[in-house]
Structures are given as structure tokens and as C-alpha cells.
Amino acid sequence: MGYATALRCRKCGREYPLEPRNLCDFCFSPVEVTYDYQSMAKAISRKKVAEGPLSMWRYSDLLSVESEAVDIGTSLTPLVKADRLGRELGLDELYIKNDCLNPTYSFKDRPVSVAVTKAREFGFDTIACASTGNLAASVAAHAAKANMKAYVFVPASVEPGKLVGAAIYNPVLVTVDGSYDDVNRLCNKLVERYNWGFINVNLRPYYAEGSKTLAYEVVEQLGWRAPDCAVSPAASGLSFTQIWKGLNEFAMLGLIEPVSTHMYVTQAAGSSPIVNAFEAGTVHVNPVEPDTIAKSIAIGNPADGYYALRVARQSGGGAWAATDKELIEGMKLLAQTEGIFSEAAGGVVIAGLKNLVASGAIKRNQLTVAFITGAGPRTQEIVSDVVQPLAIQPTLESFEEVLGERV
Numbered sequence: 043m044g045y046a047t048a049l050r051c052r053k054c055g056r057e058y059p060l061e062p063r064n065l066c067d068f069c070f071s072p073v074e075v076t077y078d079y080q081s082m083a084k085a086i087s088r089k090k091v092a093e094g095p096l097s098m099w100r101y102s103d104l105l106s107v108e109s110e111a112v113d114i115g116t117s118l119t120p121l122v123k124a125d126r127l128g129r130e131l132g133l134d135e136l137y138i139k140n141d142c143l144n145p146t147y148s149f150k151d152r153p154v155s156v157a158v159t160k161a162r163e164f165g166f167d168t169i170a171c172a173s174t175g176n177l178a179a180s181v182a183a184h185a186a187k188a189n190m191k192a193y194v195f196v197p198a199s200v201e202p203g204k205l206v207g208a209a210i211y212n213p214v215l216v217t218v219d220g221s222y223d224d225v226n227r228l229c230n231k232l233v234e235r236y237n238w239g240f241i242n243v244n245l246r247p248y249y250a251e252g253s254k255t256l257a258y259e260v261v262e263q264l265g266w267r268a269p270d271c272a273v274s275p276a277a278s279g280l281s282f283t284q285i286w287k288g289l290n291e292f293a294m295l296g297l298i299e300p301v302s303t304h305m306y307v308t309q310a311a312g313s314s315p316i317v318n319a320f321e322a323g324t325v326h327v328n329p330v331e332p333d334t335i336a337k338s339i340a341i342g343n344p345a346d347g348y349y350a351l352r353v354a355r356q357s358g359g360g361a362w363a364a365t366d367k368e369l370i371e372g373m374k375l376l377a378q379t380e381g382i383f384s385e386a387a388g389g390v391v392i393a394g395l396k397n398l399v400a401s402g403a404i405k406r407n408q409l410t411v412a413f414i415t416g417a418g419p420r421t422q423e424i425v426s427d428v429v430q431p432l433a434i435q436p437t438l439e440s441f442e443e444v445l446g447e448r449v
């Protein structure tokens with residue numbers, strides 16, 4: 043602990059104290075946490091990390107916290123060697139980072155654990171967030187654990203399962219008649235009026251740090267190497283950029299070789315401003331009106347879209363948008379080859395991966411990691427057509443009559 047030095051503007055480089063803050067006062071660009079990497083490099087080693095707790099907190103040196111973590115049991119999640127899916131898609135070395143297995147069923151527990159810990163350090167007794175569902179659940183769960191009050195704001199169109207998934211932890215649940223982008227704009231006004239820790243506004247730089255653990259874990263699970271290719275979904279674009287930051291921090295600290303990972307960003311075609319900009323060859327991410335069943339990643343005006351775009355380009359990666367039909371096929375393919383039931387965002391990743399391999403962007407022999415960031419059961423209605431049971435009487439005759447030639 044104790045290596046974080048400042049918040050630094052990503053654009054102009056101005057520095058600020060480690061305080062609740064999202065934007066630079068001069069150029070209004072996002073700020074990020076910086077560290078004394080030189081001192082950290084002397085203290086950190088593969089051995090020291092490996093001896094740490096079996097959770098994201100084994101990387102606490104790189105997570106900017108100064109106090110005991112608010113931890114609901116976010117463990118190391120499996121990196122599954124996906125041989126069946128790999129064969130199906132044409133990849134020899136495919137891995138699935140299965141982040142469905144976090145306490146609130148999405149990767150959000152990583153960033154939220156860091157952000158709520160910082161909120162407590164800053165003396166906030168109330169935390170809040172704008173969410174498409176997964177973040178709301180994670181914030182509410184961490185607030186319960188930390189005995190803090192939580193206000194979670196979601197679009198009224200959020201899936202019923204996501205509302206229950208947040209409400210069970212007893213936050214103040216506010217449904218807003220508008221899109222996620224409307225909810226986010228509202229929260230940016232509320233932060234001026236209320237002295238609350240807004241997880242993805244004034245605590246956003248700390249929140250961002252938690253997503254880096256996705257990269258750290260993958261590197262460690264691969265035997266201290268970065269993948270050749272990484273495929274991840276993007277909503278705000280933040281976690282995608284943080285995976286890249288995490289990989290490069292490990293290289294900077296001498297824990298792995300310099301990183302040559304190609305970073306591929308995937309979005310749903312009904313909400314793909316980052317992919318659109320990539321394909322158009324521009325640096326401007328033009329907002330869109332989301333229209334997709336992949337609601338957890340339906341952000342039309344992505345706060346970190348510019349940076350996500352830059353990572354995809356700088357790393358020699360790419361971008362792909364999957365239609366709703368393709369993403370549903372992706373969900374089914376992942377479930378029916380690897381036994382992993384993801385939410386729609388995971389279907390986007392698998393559909394994107396399929397197309398990236400078919401188009402020759404990702405080669406058969408490249409070690410590829412697909413990030414599956416949220417679990418399927420809370421939004422199961424979108425694949426309810428899989429339920430086609432054989433209805434029988436409780437007799438042998440009925441079974442054989444109905445099954446006929448099938449057995």
C-alpha cells in the first residue's frame with residue numbers, strides 16, 4: 043500500500059491530490075491515479091504477488107487504497123482453457139476469463155470494491171451510481187457490507203432480474219424515465235448538490251483501478267505472460283482501457299516482458315459508437331441512441347470511448363459490432379461448448395471473436411483471451427426460446443412414445 047501519488051489529467055498531465063475528482067479543472071479531461079512505479083518495482087515481485095491473498099487484493103499495491111478493503115469476497119475468477127469453443131472458431135489456444143463468478147455475478151465487483159473502500163477513506167457515508175443494472179447490484183452489495191447508504195439510479199427499462207439483483211441489498215433504488223446517458227447526466231448534476239461518493243463520477247478514477255485486476259489475474263494465470271490477443275466488451279470503454287493499463291503496468295514493473303497484446307473491442311451493433319469510430323478511422327466517438335437487447339453495455343455516449351479507441355488502434359487490435367441475433371447465437375455457443383451462461387455482453391464478445399477469427403484478424407496460433415464480464419441468469423428472458431421440454435406422463439410408455447426414435 044501507499045504507492046499512489048496523485049491524480050493526473052490524461053490529456054494535459056496536470057496533477058491533483060488524491061481526492062474525490064473525475065475531471066481536470068483546466069481541460070475537462072478525465073484524471074487517473076498515478077503511482078511511484080520506481081519504488082513499487084523495488085518492492086514487488088512475482089513471488090510476493092503469488093504469496094498474497096487468493097483475491098483481487100493480492101494486487102493491492104496497484105489499487106490506490108490506504109485502508110482495509112470493503113470486500114464481499116471477490117475472488118480470483120477462473121481462466122478456462124476453451125478447447126471446444128476454440129475448435130469451433132478455429133483457435134488453438136483460446137481462454138475464457140469467466141468473471142460471471144463474482145459475488146454479484148459481474149466484473150463490477152472489482153472496481154466497486156476499490157471505489158467503496160476509497161469512499162470510506164474519504165469519509166462519505168453515502169454512495170451512489172448510475173447503472174445499467176450490474177453496477178447497481180455491486181454498489182448496493184458493497185454498501186450493505188460497509189454499512190453505508192446507497193442510492194442507485196437505473197433506466198426504467200432495465201431488465202426485471204437486474205432490478206431484483208440490486209434491490210435485494212436494500213439500496214434506495216431509483217428508476218429514471220430515460221436512457222443510461224440521461225441517468226448519467228442526472229448523476230453529474232446530483233454530485234454537485236449532495237456530498238455523496240458517486241462511484242462512477244467523483245470516485246471514477248479509483249473505480250477504474252479495480253478493473254486492472256482482470257489483466258493482472260490473466261497474466262498470472264497464464265504463467266506470467268500477456269495474451270497475444272484480448273477480446274472484451276465495451277460500454278463506457280473504461281474496463282477495456284484498464285485491461286491495457288494493467289498489462290502495461292506489469293511490464294513496467296518488470297514482472298513480464300513488454301506487452302504486444304492486440305486489444306479487440308466489441309459492442310452490440312445497436313449501441314456501437316466506439317466500433318463505428320474505429321471503422322470510420324476517426325478519433326471522434328459520435329454518440330448514438332442505443333437500441334439493443336444487450337442493455338448492460340448500452341451506453342450511447344461512452345465516457346472513455348476516445349481512450350478505448352486509442353487502445354484498440356495503438357495495440358494493433360480492432361473492433362467488431364455484433365447484431366442482436368449474432369450475440370444470442372454467441373451466448374448459446376459459449377454455453378453449449380464451454381458450459382458458461384453469460385449475459386448478452388458475453389454473447390457480443392463471442393460473436394465478435396468468431397468474426398475476428400473468420401476475417402483473419404485473429405490468427406489460429408495466437409493465444410487469445412475472451413473476457414466474459416457478466417452472468418446470464420438475471421437476463422435469461424432473451425434466450426428463453428431454448429426451453430423446449432419434452433412433456434410426458436410419469437410412465438415408461440409415455441417416455442418412449444414421446445421420445446420415439448430420439449433415443
Ligand SMILES: [Zn+2]
Pocket residue numbers: 051052053054055056066067068069070071
Ligand atoms: Zn487537463
